[in-house]
Amino acid sequence: MSQIDHHWQRFTLKEKLSRFSVYLLFMLALVMSMRSVEIIPEFFYDAPEQMMDMFNRMWPIDIAFYPLTVHAAIIETLNIATLGTLVTLFIAIPLALINASNIVASPIAHWIARFFLVSSRSVNSLVWALLFVAIFGPGVLAGVLAIAFRSVGFVGKLLAEALEEIDMGTIEALRATGAPWGAVMCKGYWPQVMPAFYSIVLFRWDINVRESAVLGLVGAGGIGVVLNDSMNLFQWQQVATSLLAIFAVVIMAEVLVVNIRKRMI
Amino acid sequence: MAGLKAVPTTVHANPFPRKPWHSVLSIVAIIYLVYSINTLGLDWQRFIEGLGHADKLLDRMFPPNFERWKLLLEGLIESLEIAVIASTVGIFFSLFIGLLAARNFMPNWVTIPVRGFIAICRSFHPVIIAILFVKTVGFGALAGILTLIIATIGFIAKLFAEAIEEISFKQVEAIQATGAGFINVILFSVVPQVFSRFIGFATYQFDSNLRNSTMVGIVGAGGLGGTLFSAFQRFDYDFVAAILITIIALILFWEFLSTLIRTVFQCRK
Numbered sequence: 350m351s352q353i354d355h356h357w358q359r360f361t362l363k364e365k366l367s368r369f370s371v372y373l374l375f376m377l378a379l380v381m382s383m384r385s386v387e388i389i390p391e392f393f394y395d396a397p398e399q400m401m402d403m404f405n406r407m408w409p410i411d412i413a414f415y416p417l418t419v420h421a422a423i424i425e426t427l428n429i430a431t432l433g434t435l436v437t438l439f440i441a442i443p444l445a446l447i448n449a450s451n452i453v454a455s456p457i458a459h460w461i462a463r464f465f466l467v468s469s470r471s472v473n474s475l476v477w478a479l480l481f482v483a484i485f486g487p488g489v490l491a492g493v494l495a496i497a498f499r500s501v502g503f504v505g506k507l508l509a510e511a512l513e514e515i516d517m518g519t520i521e522a523l524r525a526t527g528a529p530w531g532a533v534m535c536k537g538y539w540p541q542v543m544p545a546f547y548s549i550v551l552f553r554w555d556i557n558v559r560e561s562a563v564l565g566l567v568g569a570g571g572i573g574v575v576l577n578d579s580m581n582l583f584q585w586q587q588v589a590t591s592l593l594a595i596f597a598v599v600i601m602a603e604v605l606v607v608n609i610r611k612r613m614i
Numbered sequence: 615m616a617g618l619k620a621v622p623t624t625v626h627a628n629p630f631p632r633k634p635w636h637s638v639l640s641i642v643a644i645i646y647l648v649y650s651i652n653t654l655g656l657d658w659q660r661f662i663e664g665l666g667h668a669d670k671l672l673d674r675m676f677p678p679n680f681e682r683w684k685l686l687l688e689g690l691i692e693s694l695e696i697a698v699i700a701s702t703v704g705i706f707f708s709l710f711i712g713l714l715a716a717r718n719f720m721p722n723w724v725t726i727p728v729r730g731f732i733a734i735c736r737s738f739h740p741v742i743i744a745i746l747f748v749k750t751v752g753f754g755a756l757a758g759i760l761t762l763i764i765a766t767i768g769f770i771a772k773l774f775a776e777a778i779e780e781i782s783f784k785q786v787e788a789i790q791a792t793g794a795g796f797i798n799v800i801l802f803s804v805v806p807q808v809f810s811r812f813i814g815f816a817t818y819q820f821d822s823n824l825r826n827s828t829m830v831g832i833v834g835a836g837g838l839g840g841t842l843f844s845a846f847q848r849f850d851y852d853f854v855a856a857i858l859i860t861i862i863a864l865i866l867f868w869e870f871l872s873t874l875i876r877t878v879f880q881c882r883k
Contacts, residue, residue, distance in 0.1 A: 368879070371878055379702055383699065385691070385695065386695040386699065386759075387836075388754070388755060388759075389752070389756070392752045393756060395751070399751065428653065429654075431646065432647070432651070435643065435646075435647060467862070471861060471865040471866070472858060472861070475829050475832055476829065476842065479842075479846050483667075483671055484668045486664075489654045489655065489656060490656050493654075493656070559737075559739045560739060562739060562742070566832070576742075580745065592742070595742070596738070
């Protein structure tokens with residue numbers, strides 16, 4: 350009997366080499382960053398003390414400040430998030446339809462749609478807010494548009510993926526009956542993507558509540574304006590009130606979204 | 615024997631019934647739209663006026679001005695450094711925090727406080743955390759790094775915990791049967807099952823840290839965001855355009871690289 354002399358290996362040589370090069374590249378990047386990043390060590394050692402100082406200044410939280418300005422600003426923040434999410438749909442749905450390969454077959458159209466989706470996602474909501482503040486002036490309008498433009502990439506991409514994953518059998522059956530384009534959309538595609546659509550929108554709304562809380566730092570309305578003002582005045586107790594309000598709203602939004610999704614799916 | 619039956623004339627129910635909650639939802643959405651536009655004081659006039667400004671702004675943004683490329687490169691490198699260090703440290707901590715939060719390995723009295731900590735890390739936007747860190751450690755890259763570490767823990771530790779909770783326990787039992795200690799059980803039965811998913815999460819988190827590291831500079835936490843914000847305040851819109859193009863190119867480049875890494879480690883998206 351011939352002897353089997355090769356021993357078992359989990360990965361092939363090519364796999365080993367490619368894995369090793371990823372590790373090497375990562376270590377190289379890390380070492381280079383650690384060597385050249387500008388950090389003042391004294392500031393780092395000092396951090397716990399400074400942190401305690403900050404919390405001392407925040408305590409006791411200025412509850413009386415809440416009804417004065419924080420409440421209205423929190424409501425405004427929620428409105429910015431919700432309205433922004435609704436406005437997004439008007440741009441994201443057409444882009445998602447163009448981007449889904451089982452609806453529009455042209456590769457050029459895909460590239461155009463994908464370009465818009467990627468640039469919407471790459472530019473941060475704060476940067477969008479800066480741009481819109483420069484265009485429309487400080488205020489809620491800039492905030493709503495910033496939220497809307499930032500969300501287009503997210504909603505459009507996920508919706509297009511959901512559209513591509515549907516069962517085409519229903520669509521072909523509908524087409525075979527001679528149904529017009531609109532009917533195929535409403536009765537073929539829509540019922541299949543509906544659960545995904547609602548969960549994407551809810552998920553994005555949850556993210557938007559968090560994001561709209563900071564838009565005010567660049568002047569785009571909401572609780573961020575109040576936060577920025579009290580920070581510039583070194584009113585740390587008022588800052589703590591705003592932070593607590595943001596925390597409460599974010600938690601409530603998350604609990605709401607989780608519960609709705611449980612009911613629906 | 616009748617071979618053929620008469621065609622049934624009963625009326626079928628509509629195969630596409632309209633769901634009532636669906637109509638209610640659309641009506642509520644429309645009412646909300648009208649209500650919120652009224653209360654927020656958005657008016658059409660301002661929107662139309664703004665479009666004129668947008669035209670001017672775009673005029674000034676193009677062509678993008680790369681003349682001050684040294685400043686741009688400096689910010690870009692600092693952003694990259696922040697993203698690399700914060701992702702490494704954050705993911706390293708998340709490994710342990712994720713394990714502590716996994717309900718199939720740890721008792722309740724460990725997972726509940728750890729999960730609470732993760733939730734707190736996640737509930738604040740990175741910019742708010744950045745402001746607090748700028749107050750405690752001063753302006754510069756350190757504040758950015760600490761911010762993104764917190765953001766990473768908030769997101770990745772949760773995903774890690776969920777991945778660990780989904781593993782098959784057969785391998786764990788097999789390793790336990792050999793008499794292995796706790797650390798060996800983790801290393802040889804848990805890690806091989808979740809490793810490729812961890813790589814997937816890690817590349818995703820690096821992507822989001824990269825985006826955020828170009829933004830925390832707006833509140834003074836280092837990186838390209840600071841350059842961008844000061845360009846905005848000086849109305850150098852052509853330089854702003856150059857920075858934005860650089861950021862988009864950076865993100866696209868990383869997207870390409872991360873697909874490569876994912877195929878090397880063969881993980882599902």
